[in-house]
Amino acid sequence: MFNLVTQEHGMVRETVHRLFKDLRATDTEMRQRDGSRIASAVIGSALSELGLFGTDGTETFMVSAQVQAIVALEAGASALPFPVTESLAAHATLAKAGGLAVVEDGQFMTLSTVSVDLSELPGYQADQLTGTGLLVSYSQVTGKALIEARKASGRVVLAVELNGAGVRRHKRTSVEGEYLLDDLEFDHVSANPLGGSAATESDVSVFLEQRLAILAAAEIAGACRSMVEMTQEYLLTRSQFGQVLGANQVLKHALADNLVRVEAMSASIEYAAAALDAGAQDAAAAATATKLFAGRAGKLVADSSLQMHGAIGYTAEYHLHLLMRRVYRLAYSFGSGRVQSDRLFEMFKQGTSND
Amino acid sequence: MDFLLTKGQLEFRHRLRQWLQSNLPADWRNGHLKRAVDDAERGAILRAWEHEVFKAGFAGLHWPLAYGGHGLTLVEHFIYGEECGRAGAPEGINPIGRELVAGVLLHAGTEVQKKHYLPRIAACEDIWCQGFSEPQAGSDLTALTTRAVERDGKWVINGQKIWTSYAQHADMCLLLARTSAEKKKSQGISMIMVPMNTPGITRRGIQQLDGVWDFNEVFFDDVTVPMENTVGPVGEGWRVSGAVLAIERATTRLYRQARYVHELQHAYRAACARRPSSENSDLLKQAVTQAYSQLLVLRALNVRFVGRIMAGEQVGPEASILKQCWSHFHQESTSAIAEILGEDHWFPKDDDLDCGRFLPVYLHSRAETIFAGTSEIQKDIISERLLEMPRGR
Numbered sequence: 001m002f003n004l005v006t007q008e009h010g011m012v013r014e015t016v017h018r019l020f021k022d023l024r025a026t027d028t029e030m031r032q033r034d035g036s037r038i039a040s041a042v043i044g045s046a047l048s049e050l051g052l053f054g055t056d057g058t059e060t061f062m063v064s065a066q067v068q069a070i071v072a073l074e075a076g077a078s079a080l081p082f083p084v085t086e087s088l089a090a091h092a093t094l095a096k097a098g099g100l101a102v103v104e105d106g107q108f109m110t111l112s113t114v115s116v117d118l119s120e121l122p123g124y125q126a127d128q129l130t131g132t133g134l135l136v137s138y139s140q141v142t143g144k145a146l147i148e149a150r151k152a153s154g155r156v157v158l159a160v161e162l163n164g165a166g167v168r169r170h171k172r173t174s175v176e177g178e179y180l181l182d183d184l185e186f187d188h189v190s191a192n193p194l195g196g197s198a199a200t201e202s203d204v205s206v207f208l209e210q211r212l213a214i215l216a217a218a219e220i221a222g223a224c225r226s227m228v229e230m231t232q233e234y235l236l237t238r239s240q241f242g243q244v245l246g247a248n249q250v251l252k253h254a255l256a257d258n259l260v261r262v263e264a265m266s267a268s269i270e271y272a273a274a275a276l277d278a279g280a281q282d283a284a285a286a287a288t289a290t291k292l293f294a295g296r297a298g299k300l301v302a303d304s305s306l307q308m309h310g311a312i313g314y315t316a317e318y319h320l321h322l323l324m325r326r327v328y329r330l331a332y333s334f335g336s337g338r339v340q341s342d343r344l345f346e347m348f349k350q351g352t353s354n355d
Numbered sequence: 356m357d358f359l360l361t362k363g364q365l366e367f368r369h370r371l372r373q374w375l376q377s378n379l380p381a382d383w384r385n386g387h388l389k390r391a392v393d394d395a396e397r398g399a400i401l402r403a404w405e406h407e408v409f410k411a412g413f414a415g416l417h418w419p420l421a422y423g424g425h426g427l428t429l430v431e432h433f434i435y436g437e438e439c440g441r442a443g444a445p446e447g448i449n450p451i452g453r454e455l456v457a458g459v460l461l462h463a464g465t466e467v468q469k470k471h472y473l474p475r476i477a478a479c480e481d482i483w484c485q486g487f488s489e490p491q492a493g494s495d496l497t498a499l500t501t502r503a504v505e506r507d508g509k510w511v512i513n514g515q516k517i518w519t520s521y522a523q524h525a526d527m528c529l530l531l532a533r534t535s536a537e538k539k540k541s542q543g544i545s546m547i548m549v550p551m552n553t554p555g556i557t558r559r560g561i562q563q564l565d566g567v568w569d570f571n572e573v574f575f576d577d578v579t580v581p582m583e584n585t586v587g588p589v590g591e592g593w594r595v596s597g598a599v600l601a602i603e604r605a606t607t608r609l610y611r612q613a614r615y616v617h618e619l620q621h622a623y624r625a626a627c628a629r630r631p632s633s634e635n636s637d638l639l640k641q642a643v644t645q646a647y648s649q650l651l652v653l654r655a656l657n658v659r660f661v662g663r664i665m666a667g668e669q670v671g672p673e674a675s676i677l678k679q680c681w682s683h684f685h686q687e688s689t690s691a692i693a694e695i696l697g698e699d700h701w702f703p704k705d706d707d708l709d710c711g712r713f714l715p716v717y718l719h720s721r722a723e724t725i726f727a728g729t730s731e732i733q734k735d736i737i738s739e740r741l742l743e744m745p746r747g748r
Contacts (some may be wrong), residue, residue, distance in 0.1 A: 001357055001428060002662035232742050247745040252738035260679045264652050270657035278358035289651035292644065314498050326438055343395040351620065 004274040005066070012067055019046055024078040028319070036176060038142050039303055043082035044108050046072075053091050053108050065273035066213060071219040073266070076222025079326040080235045081178055081321075083137040085215040087336070088109045090146045093157065097194035103172065103219045109159075111146040114137045114209050115335030122186055124149035124156055124193070128165055129186040133160075135172060135333065138180050145184070147191070148205065155205040158191040163273045165189075170213040176325040210287045212334035217294035220330050223323040224298050227305040228258050230320060245308075254304050261297040268293060285347045292340040295331035302327045356437075359658065367427075368434050374411055375442040380404055385621055385709045386614070386716075390569040392691030394568050394746075398524040400499075401448035405479035408447070415477035418457065420706070423474030433661050434609020436607040448524055449747050452476040452483035454606060456529050460544070463587035463595045463737035466708075472527075472548070472576040486516040486530035486573060487596070493518075494732050496531070497540035497593060497663050501548060501575060503532035504583070510534075510547055512555075524557050525551045531592050546592035547603040547731070555579070565718035601674045609661065610679060612653040618716060620647055622692040629699060642691040649684040654678055672740040675733040682730065689713070689720040 022045060027038040028249070047053065051062055077085035087108035112133035122131025123131060133147040135138050139162050147158050160167075166189040169182040195201035202348060235246035235255060271335045272286035282285075302324040306313045313320045331337070380400055382389045388400065398734025408414050416431045419423025425431075439446070445452070457476055460469050475481040476592065492499040512532055513731060522528070528549040539542035549556070555578035561570035587595040626633045633639050660677055664670060692701045692713055700717070703710035723732040738744040 003455060004662060033497075046447070068708065100656040107743075188424055203653075225583070228742075232744075244745060246738075246742075247747060249747050252742070252744040253731070253734040255742055255744070256734040256737035257679075259742060260676050263673075264680055265674045267659040268652040271658055275358065280356075280358040282356065285653060288647040290655075293652045296645075315681055337485070339385040341641060344644045344648055345640045348620075349644055351616075 001274065002269045002301045006326075008061070009066060009070060013074070016071050019050065020074045020078040020080070023080055025167040027078075028301060037081045040138055040180075043080055044087070044141075047082075047084070047087075048108070052088065057139065060095075064094075065269070066216055068092060068211070069214055069269050070222040072215040072218035073222035073225070073269070074097070074332075076248065077226040079223055079322045081180075082110075083110050083179075085212065085219050085330070086137050087142075087213045089208060089215055092203060093146060093194065094159070094212050096207050097157075097204045108142060109144045110139055110142045110145060110213075111139050111208075112207075113146055113333055114148045114212060115339045118150050119157070121150040121155070122146055124151045124158060124191070127190060127192070128188045129158060129160060129191045130188050132170075132182045133186065135181050137182050139169060139184060140180065146194070146208065147184070147186070149191075150207070154202060156193045156195070156201045157204045157208055158193055160186070160189060160191045164304065174329060176329040177230060179325075179329065204304055206284075210276055210284060211334065213287045213291035213340070214269060215329045216334045217272075217290045218266065218269050219270055220294040220298040221262060223263045223326045223330075224258070224268050224301040225264065226334045227301055227323050228262055229253055230323075231258070231305050231308050234312075238308050245328030251308055254308055257269045261301050265290075265294050265297055279331045285344065285351075288335075288340050288344045288347065289333055291335055292344060293335050295340070295341065296330055298327040305325060356654075357659065361433075361468045364430055364434060367431055368438060371413060371438050372442075374413070375438060375444055375572050375609050376388075376596075378407060378411070379442065383445065384443075385712050386617060387712050389709075398448055400484065401445055402479055402524070402657075404445045405447045405449055406518075409478045410666050411446075411484060415457070418461065418473060420479070422461075422469045423477045429661050429664055430488070433609055434564075434604075437613040440610055440613030440617055443614065443621075446529050447479075447567060448521060449476065449479055449482045451485050451521060451529070452479075452481060452527075453514070453584065454668075455485060455669050456527075457484045458606070459529065459586060459595060459598070462598050463546075465583075467583070468586065482521060483524040483526050483529060484522040484525035484573075485521050486519055486528045487519045489515060490517050494729055496596075497544070499531060499533060499544065500680075501530070501532045502582075503530075503534050503545060505534070506579075508582060510580045510582060510584070512547070512549065512575045512580060515605040516575075517561075517571075518734065519571045519573045520560075522573050523560055523568065524549070527551060527574070529586075531596060534592075535590055537590075541593040542591040542684045543590050545589050546586040548578055548586060549575075549578065549580050553578050553580060554642045563722070567715075567719075596688070596720055606660075609657050611685070612650045612657065615650050615653075615685050617649070618692060618713070619643065619650070619688055622695050622708075622713060625699065625710055626695045628708055629696075633695075639695050642694045646684075646688040649687060653684050672736050675728070675736040676741075678727060679730060679733050679737070685723055686720050689717040 007279040023038060023043055030036045030038060071088060072085055079344035088108035113135040122129055122133055129149055136145055140144060142162050145160050145162055147160050149156050149158055166187040168185040172183055174181045184258050193201050195204045234250055236244055238245050268290040272290040275286045301315055305320060309320060404528055413435055415424035416427045416435055417429050420426040453476060457473060459473055487496060489499050503510040503512045530549050532547055533542055533543055534545040537541035555576045557574040560568045562568050563570055621635045656677060696710055699710040700713050739746050742746045
């Protein structure tokens with residue numbers, strides 16, 4: 001019962017790991033050749049072929065939090081230009097709400113950032129969406145998005161077509177410059193809320209926020225794992241003063257600290273994903289704590305990995321900064337530290353008052 | 356964690372929770388004894404507590420039935436630790452016996468040794484101390500010089516140990532001594548069980564900075580012990596102790612996050628009771644959530660380790676990752692508590708808020724990155740054995 005990751009999960013991990021390794025090799029070759037990146041559509045198709053965006057809503061294993069976290073972790077390790085967290089979370093949310101038919105087979109959806117204050121959400125009234133959905137990734141590629149909105153009764157998640165009238169894109173500057181992000185301005189755009197007989201609107205909103213928290217944490221953990229591996233290789237190959245850098249205790253200890261952070265993150269993600277899949281009482285606290293921890297620890301891994309690499313790490317050509325930027329972006333997306341901290345505090349207080 | 360437990364484990368937890376609610380020692384509240392006692396009385400109270408735990412059927416939960424255990428799993432042991440932490444129950448006087456010696460004997464002891472010593476540990480009839488460190492052999496334990504020489508079919512032991520916790524209460528000592536001179540320092544060391552009432556043993560207490568007298572120096576002058584008291588093969592004590600040290604790191608703090616959460620919740624209640632406006636303080640919120648999130652992560656890491664051990668995986672250098680997390684996360688939690696309480700932490704009043712609990716806990720937590728292998732040693736282990744960095748020595 002304590003075995004959260006089964007053999008079946010292991011097989012998914014191996015398959016996805018190989019896939020991302022190949023995609024990353026292509027991306028690296030393109031970057032080195034002419035500075036271009038692998039097309040997101042290529043990545044989307046590859047993931048679709050694995051069955052991650054199927055329309056068969058009965059395949060609960062592939063939309064489980066644990067499987068999606070495994071995929072997100074491998075994606076984070078590669079830091080490729082594709083919205084893995086968003087597309088997986090959108091797909092799982094559609095499955096939860098019973099609306100998988102909204103997405104055609106092989107396509108993926110994106111979504112607006114969630115877990116922001118209500119005042120920052122666009123409004124939804126009389127079946128129409130008005131206002132701005134923030135930080136929507138790859139909206140020009142997908143054409144469809146889940147947008148979290150505000151209505152009188154609270155939060156609601158809407159499935160929205162993005163290429164129709166009433167939608168304007170405003171490009172956002174981002175720490176991860178090559179990762180396409182826009183704010184989408186909606187002017188009385190018709191949209192339907194997710195929820196109904198399968199789940200209430202509020203359930204869908206909570207589900208999406210929790211799923212995003214876990215998957216963002218998993219991508220962070222994957223990127224951090226890659227940074228540890230890169231740094232390990234660097235410390236074992238780069239020599240100064242007649243010995244490899246890794247012989248210096250201060251450096252190998254800093255690397256050890258990072259491995260501890262990665263292992264703690266990944267254990268937390270595994271537990272929270274299992275708790276979410278089981279509908280456990282402590283799932284919300286686990287997911288929130290996981291995202292909060294991953295954001296903070298991930299930034300420490302990123303910052304210290306750069307320090308251990310020295311000047312070479314500071315170049316655009318070296319892969320490290322792509323991983324660092326992925327961590328920085330995700331740490332502040334789908335519930336920044338402030339938001340997760342506010343949520344966790346409420347849960348902590350409830351736990352205290354129940355004693 | 357309910358979703359991970361079987362029906363039987365949930366029932367076990369319920370039964371244990373009810374027992375703890377009704378059976379904590381007199382004058383025990385908020386995780387500590389509410390009246391001042393000397394070291395001897397404290398030892399007696401904690402020994403009596405361990406005996407009550409034994410009588411109630413909660414000792415040796417995951418040890419085999421043949422050795423006085425209950426034949427349950429590490430999960431029940433984990434539940435026991437969590438529930439004790441949740442209730443702020445005493446931690447007892449025999450952690451070395453229960454969590455180190457028992458593990459060593461189960462791993463490397465003879466049948467005679469297991470059948471004799473394990474039931475006595477479960478019943479707290481033998482309290483154990485650990486004779487490993489010496490004045491010149493701390494982190495570098497293989498530099499130990501305590502000698503055990505075979506004479507007339509017995510070991511004759513001469514030397515000195517230091518930082519020997521609980522020696523003042525101990526009936527038995529698990530000792531590492533050099534039994535032959537070999538090329539490598541880690542060879543020629545044997546592990547020997549020494550009754551503490553053997554003639555030739557002298558003990559001198561060392562007061563810790565938190566005021567407690569749990570540390571000791573222990574001197575061995577021609578201490579004679581039967582050869583049958585050797586644990587594992589002669590000369591292979593370092594290998595056997597390697598297993599001890601990994602067990603120590605992986606399992607002795609498996610459950611403690613529940614206790615740390617108990618401390619944090621108590622501190623929060625006290626802070627809000629003293630200054631109701633605290634609840635809206637950003638400083639308090641940040642301190643609480645940073646600590647609490649780490650404690651939840653720690654629990655997930657413990658669950659992972661329990662799962663791996665239950666699946667039969669050997670715990671090796673990965674245990675150092677767990678040790679780093681529980682020691683540092685607890686230090687950060689006690690620091691957060693100090694921030695939350697402010698003056699009440701460092702200058703506690705004797706009132707119902709019971710803030711006097713926290714200063715000893717804070718001071719003790721500073722030692723958690725030192726004992727059971729310093730953080731620096733753990734980082735050496737992690738970097739050298741998990742990340743393949745060159746050894747610096």
